[in-house]
Amino acid sequence: MKTKAHTSSKNTGDQSEEIIRELMPRPFGRIGQLWVALLIVICAVGLFFYIQQVRDGLGITAMRDYSTWGIYIANFVFFVAISLVGSLISAILKLSGAQWRTPLTRISEMIAVPAILFAAIVIVVDMGRPDRFLNVIFHARIQSPITWDVIVISTYMVISLLLLYLPLIPDMALLRDRAKDLPKWQQKLYKILALGWNNHPEQVKILHKSELYLSILIIPVAFGIHTVTSWLFATTLRPGWDSTNFGPYFVSGAFMVGAAGVIAMMYIFRTFYKFEKYITDKHFSNMGKLLVLLSLLYLYFNINEYFVPAYKMKAFESDHLKSLFYGRYAPLFWAVQVFGMIIPIIVLLSPKGRKPLPMFIMSIFVIVGAWFKRFLIVIPTLSHPYIPMTRVPESWQHYFPTFKEWWITASTLAGALLIMAILSRLFPIIPVVEEIEEAGLAKGENQTT
């Protein structure tokens, strides 16, 4: 970087300096510190409860022989869903040539990486014998959708990490060269992560090529992780899960919540770090349009998922559907459908609704709705088995999570947010070098080096 500075004209040099200064990672403010402290406390208590769970068994949850999967699995599906945002922004928008995505790419990967990591962690949390986790590898049976899930999720995790890391390399080199007043360990970290990057054209070529290949590769893998996750349900014979619609239904829902996740984080980072210049109203408007499109797609799959079986009302399906439409789960079901899908669609269809604040509120609606939608996909089905439930305690018939189960689930969400906070503290939230390039300030530099 030092060699480049003198070749660029003074004016553009100043501008790049300004971009660099504004986008450098910054220490947490008071609110940031409180936030991180809160997340650490939630995680620590959650870890304590989890240790109890390992000691005493899954009996500390409300899951029993009928409702044998509970909010852990719902939460797992949620994490897998939201992790799809990485492929949406980094790959689909990149390949469709949407230039405006640049300041959003790193945010999306900062969501995707912790989300997919915690998806894997949550599955271990749900296991009755986490000590035997390696059996999944040593005794793997390729017939099992769980084996497929292990394969695609670990693949997706690696690609997501690379898609976070590769575009970060030039920024790491920048920080390595600039940040002389930072603590030693931080300088060392940047130096290691920069991998000796010196902006050589050959390096740039390799980097861009790898990014392109990875962003093509991640699309089928992203479809794979969520389709296979839907198959954990759809490959069973249970009413409510036995559906050929499940793959696209899950994938479209995942893209929707992923887009909402990016919008929420865009708003938060923009507010706290004063990124108005980089994350503009235009970005919000574009993301809003994208979210409407994805929500309409999800609405379409919802209609297929609920209307067609409801029209037929097959005996066992009908018990399940009635509990959703006007039974035990109806308040939650309609709240999720209306607040998590219909209202966001209506609000975001108008240009006024696509301003940052209403978009932020709508994206929170979508995210919370999406979490409870996974609850509604996983839990009610298991309360309606083919074989009638008799001689079981009331609590077995209607699953409601225990306090510890809620807390452990909350702590996995807190853990993902904590990793996001740490990533945003250590690395530029908006790709610095790409911003400079896009501002047209880096042309001269590339030629000289």
Next chain:
Amino acid sequence: MKSTEQNDRRSFLRKGLGIAAVASTVTALKAFQTDSVEETGEKVKLLSPEGEIVEIDKAYLKPVPEVHIPPAQAREGIPNKRFVMVIDLARCKNLRKCHDACEAMHHCGPEKEFLKILKMQDNKLASPYWQPTMCFHCDEPPCVKVCPVDATYKRSDGIVLIDTDRCIGCRFCMVACPYTARTFDWSEPAIPLEIAHQHYSPETSVPAKKGTVSKCDFCPDMVRKGEMPHCVTACPNGVFYFGDEYEDAVSNGDETVRLSELLRDRAGYRLHEDLGTKPRVYYLPPVNRSFPFEDDEFSKQTDHDHEN
């Protein structure tokens, strides 16, 4: 001609399946052989294969050696057998002896049920009836298909077992089973210490382990000893018939019949044939019943639940 053939088969089966009921926990398989044994003078009463009570000296009793089948060996079935069960719904009056025997022998504890007795009613006009259900040891087992670690498997003798030494506790098999036959040890199982220290065998499902799945195992350990599963011997009404499909014979302890004839003549059926799981447990419809249907305290409550 036919009757002699049937008699032969019957006596053969009695030997094979060892219906010789016993008065103590010790089986007297060799009781009638006249080995040179010094008599102790202590007599025990036994039920002979002919159904007579006989008194013999204790010295003739030989304990059947407990054969421990370790997990690796339990994966192979008993050779040249294909076990099958027929449940006669016309004879079931919800006595729950089968259930209690099963719970006792497998040390299930209050919350774990390998065998359930359900109140069923096919439609509003039809009379309700009691239906024992358990693992049906399906020939197309959805549970085995989904297991990621080969902890649950199908054997050559038709039995589906679980190796709880390998089970990771993901419970995918439980959601895959449309018959809700599988149970899970949500906490440390409450079993007597001497049972907990036994060598584990998938054939006995004992001792149970925290965080793993278990279910009805068709009692292959009893079959190896030449006896019938616990539910079969416990039922006083002869509801359960157990036997070997290759031999085409099943017995409920009182009578031994041809499997194919029984199923043909009494319209044997399997639960949810439409799901394609091909269960190895057949039902005989609840017609010409031995007992009138009587609700118990729990069945009324579930009725209410089902309508809502």
